[in-house]
Amino acid sequence: MDQRMAKRPPESLFHLVTDAWTKPFWDAAAEGRLAIPRCADCGAFRMPPTPFCPHCRSQGLDWVAVSGRGTLYSYSVVERAIVPDMAQAVPYVTAVVELPDAGGVRLITNIVDAQIGDLTVGAPVRAVFDRRADGVAVPRFVLDDAAP
Amino acid sequence: MTIRDRTAIVGLGATPYYKRGRSAPQTLDELVGKAIIAAAADAGLEVTDIDGFAYFAGGFDTGALVETLGIPEVRYTATLTGSGGGSAGAVGLAASAIVSGMADVVVCVGGVQQSTLRYGAMPTSYAPSPESAFYQSAGLVGPGHMFALLARRHMHLYGTTREHFAEVALSTRANAMTHPAALIRKPLTLDEYMAAPLIADPHCLFDFCLESDGAVAVILTSAERARDLKRKPVYVHASAHGGAGEWGRSLYWMNMPDETFASSGHAAVAKRLYAASDVGPGGIDVAQIYDHFTSQVIMQLEDYGFCGKGEGGPFVASGAIRFDGGSLPVNTDGGQLSGGYIWGMSHIREAVEQLRGCAANQVPGAEFALVTGGPSNIPVSGLILRR
Numbered sequence A: 001m002d003q004r005m006a007k008r009p010p011e012s013l014f015h016l017v018t019d020a021w022t023k024p025f026w027d028a029a030a031e032g033r034l035a036i037p038r039c040a041d042c043g044a045f046r047m048p049p050t051p052f053c054p055h056c057r058s059q060g061l062d063w064v065a066v067s068g069r070g071t072l073y074s075y076s077v078v079e080r081a082i083v084p085d086m087a088q089a090v091p092y093v094t095a096v097v098e099l100p101d102a103g104g105v106r107l108i109t110n111i112v113d114a115q116i117g118d119l120t121v122g123a124p125v126r127a128v129f130d131r132r133a134d135g136v137a138v139p140r141f142v143l144d145d146a147a148p
Numbered sequence B: 001m002t003i004r005d006r007t008a009i010v011g012l013g014a015t016p017y018y019k020r021g022r023s024a025p026q027t028l029d030e031l032v033g034k035a036i037i038a039a040a041a042d043a044g045l046e047v048t049d050i051d052g053f054a055y056f057a058g059g060f061d062t063g064a065l066v067e068t069l070g071i072p073e074v075r076y077t078a079t080l081t082g083s084g085g086g087s088a089g090a091v092g093l094a095a096s097a098i099v100s101g102m103a104d105v106v107v108c109v110g111g112v113q114q115s116t117l118r119y120g121a122m123p124t125s126y127a128p129s130p131e132s133a134f135y136q137s138a139g140l141v142g143p144g145h146m147f148a149l150l151a152r153r154h155m156h157l158y159g160t161t162r163e164h165f166a167e168v169a170l171s172t173r174a175n176a177m178t179h180p181a182a183l184i185r186k187p188l189t190l191d192e193y194m195a196a197p198l199i200a201d202p203h204c205l206f207d208f209c210l211e212s213d214g215a216v217a218v219i220l221t222s223a224e225r226a227r228d229l230k231r232k233p234v235y236v237h238a239s240a241h242g243g244a245g246e247w248g249r250s251l252y253w254m255n256m257p258d259e260t261f262a263s264s265g266h267a268a269v270a271k272r273l274y275a276a277s278d279v280g281p282g283g284i285d286v287a288q289i290y291d292h293f294t295s296q297v298i299m300q301l302e303d304y305g306f307c308g309k310g311e312g313g314p315f316v317a318s319g320a321i322r323f324d325g326g327s328l329p330v331n332t333d334g335g336q337l338s339g340g341y342i343w344g345m346s347h348i349r350e351a352v353e354q355l356r357g358c359a360a361n362q363v364p365g366a367e368f369a370l371v372t373g374g375p376s377n378i379p380v381s382g383l384i385l386r387r
């Protein structure tokens, strides 16, 4: 069993840029909340936030605070630094997490603070927020040991 | 109206394939020019006969090319949108230009030179955007990181294993070993595969394509004109590009429905391609399947109907894609895993050589060849050539 702990991707490779559609997601994260956009007309969730609802073309949005509990849909262990900035950051775990209380939409994210050998598809996970020096907070996930 | 068999590839030209950076001091435009000149010579045409250009993935500067090659007039210049997904579809773009009467002699060219930008880290070259924040924040730096997530889901859903991925790498390497243009021609064993470093688990070093430099060009003209030229025509039988809306930005989005998440995104294109063709999967004699990652070869074999959904692993494990004894020889030139990575163009080259009957690893009597473009965000593309 792989007992190494999953690290975090290097901060230097991500510079947050937002627009009117994506800013509420990052604003909520900065406040420690996971907020997901839901169509104000037909009620369908979508991620990432885009200007139109793909189901009804509405531009109305409600930002819904969700529990942050989710399911590990898929993951990969990044072992090799393909650019120099990654050298101190590997191994880190990239992940797709499904959010049952947001209609099953998925986030592209990381699993952190977990033993790599403990990861399995379908595992329950819970959101945490990594605060960066530049004030940006990035939602990430830990294995949710408390889940039933 | 259909493009079926109304145009043909009449000229084929390529530079050598180089390991990344070894094509210096030639420039990329120079590699592209050399491939075009070689393709015209192969066809028995003058370079100055070319009046159309069809590209994918951003293409090249047609103005600069005609200036340096002395082409008197451009009547058509177009590129498919997207990235490597359009390689096979660019041939369809060229065919549609000829069938519609917009141009007579169209060159379809692709080339890469990775000395400045390694494609494996290409997304780091994109300016940060509101959209990219949703994957860059998670440290998805290259396509390898993205496709690993699809591969893991495929393993989870269908029981696909690393041994299945290995069979794609090993069978492709076996083809490279007997192909003079291939860059890597030393044996690869399952033990060596399993001992190789993981890059983005579940993918190891041998699941990734090579990093190479080079250019490949094909020249198309009408079927009538093709019959008077030097080489035996290779007809453009069918071509399709695009993809289902639910595939969308795929790797950059990851919200495809569960049924299509662990796929190559080619299913919709495959369906249209066969509908426009005289043959289905059973009629394909040899297939050049875009192999940036071994797992995506398995998922394309499913999406193109050579086996059922989720059965791609056992299908390759049965020996089906081997040149030696397989029912569907795949990537007979060593593919992009072991032959050379020219952004999908080497697959077109190998299909043409198979149908001319002059391939290094010739499939006896090959009549129909399938070529696919890279599984990627929309468009993806497919092409059926016939002799």
Ligand SMILES: [Zn+2]
Binding pocket: A039, A040, A041, A042, A043, A044, A053, A054, A055, A056, A057, A058
């Ligand atoms: Zn709606």
